[in-house]
Amino acid sequence: MIMPLIKGLQITISHMFKKPVTLQYPTERPDVKPGFRGLHALNVSHDKAKCVACYLCPTVCPAKCITVEAGEDQNHDKYAAKYEIDMLRCIFCGYCVEACPVDAIRMTEQFELANYSRADFTYTKDRLLEKK
């Protein structure tokens, strides 16, 4: 009856001399591992988004958070006139990245997505392109 009590005390005292696992968050940054699924970004090639507005990503998206509208540019190529991701609905599953046939969308390591208003959570094409 007494030995388990002493053993418990031994365990706690041994933990006291271990290095704490606490991350002093705003000053210390977490080590984001490769393959981390954070905020989306639209890839750019030849100074314009690679997206060809094929609608595969809104189709595969389980949260239905991607809105794409196709447009036609000067070269009569199809492009995404509107590309919006609603971050309040997004579940960061990464299916859009997997589905994309032209490698137009990727996920960055950015995870701090807090904002002040609901409208700010709608990431438009411009905002997604910014994060090159």
Added chain:
Amino acid sequence: MDTLILGLPVAYYIAMVAKVLVAFVFVLLTVAYATYAERKIIGHMQVRLGPMRTGWHGLLQPIADGVKLFFKEEIVPSQASKFAFLIAPLVALIPAFISFAVIPFGDTVTIGGYTVPLQIAAYYDQAGKQVFDVNVGVLYILAMASLGVYGIVLAGWASNSKYSLLGGLRSAAQMISYELAAGLAIISVFMLSESLSLHKIVADQAGGAWYAFKQPLAFVIFFICSLAEINRTPFDLPEAETELVSGFCTEYSSMKYAMFFMAEYANMITVCAVTTTLFLGGWHGPAFLPGWFWFIAKVYFLIFLCMWIRATYPRYRYDQLMRLGWKVFLPLTLVNVMATGLWVMFISK
């Protein structure tokens, strides 16, 4: 120096006031920093850091907490019994502090030819070279310890909330059950020291003859019962967060809550000081450092032990607590008292 006030020299009064101030401020600071130490120690035992932001490694945390509590809103529930509600924190806090009046935190010091005993309620006979202190010091401490429960019961009743009432009732039942065993554990010390004066008890333990070695069972039981009496883990049922919100202090806010908090930590320091005095040889220790240093070191070690225990054990269930008090500790201490009595009667004489 030779002027007498009420038959006592002026130096006596100066020394008395100085002792009271030093002891009180020291205990208050220890209370403040015990909260910090507890958070740090338990944090590290759980492989966390504890407070880090306020000052260097969070050293100003107790001050920040105090200031925050000062500026919190005073809330008195509309159905509460107002007078009892307001008086309860004081009733809990004051007995916790006044126990220190009789605890000897050192032998004597001589300042400018005048010898002062390092115990608040004590008088040094300069001619007879003898310390006179309260000859029922332990009784006084036990009385003050039992007074503390009134504050908690009163708070529980006056809040007019079922959680508070349950907390208060548990606290009363717990304190009564454990006071018996603690008292019986102390009795075996009296049988050896043949005195209730704390100064005499400590003086008897000179040269490493601590009562903890002569009465190991009484020492362990007294310390565990003390934990139960001051409502610390693993016996913190009166404020069991998981079931009673915050127990007796659920309805308290602001400085009134802080008073309960201070009372809890002051009680912890008191029982550690009493345990040191009764069982760990008080101020005795290797002579290269002064007595008060050894006393404080021992008290701090016991406080660390309290925190260590808190980080380790889960809370007792109510029926387990009662069974432990009445069916385990009480018979054990009774047997211990019997054995000590027989030893004193037939072997040591």
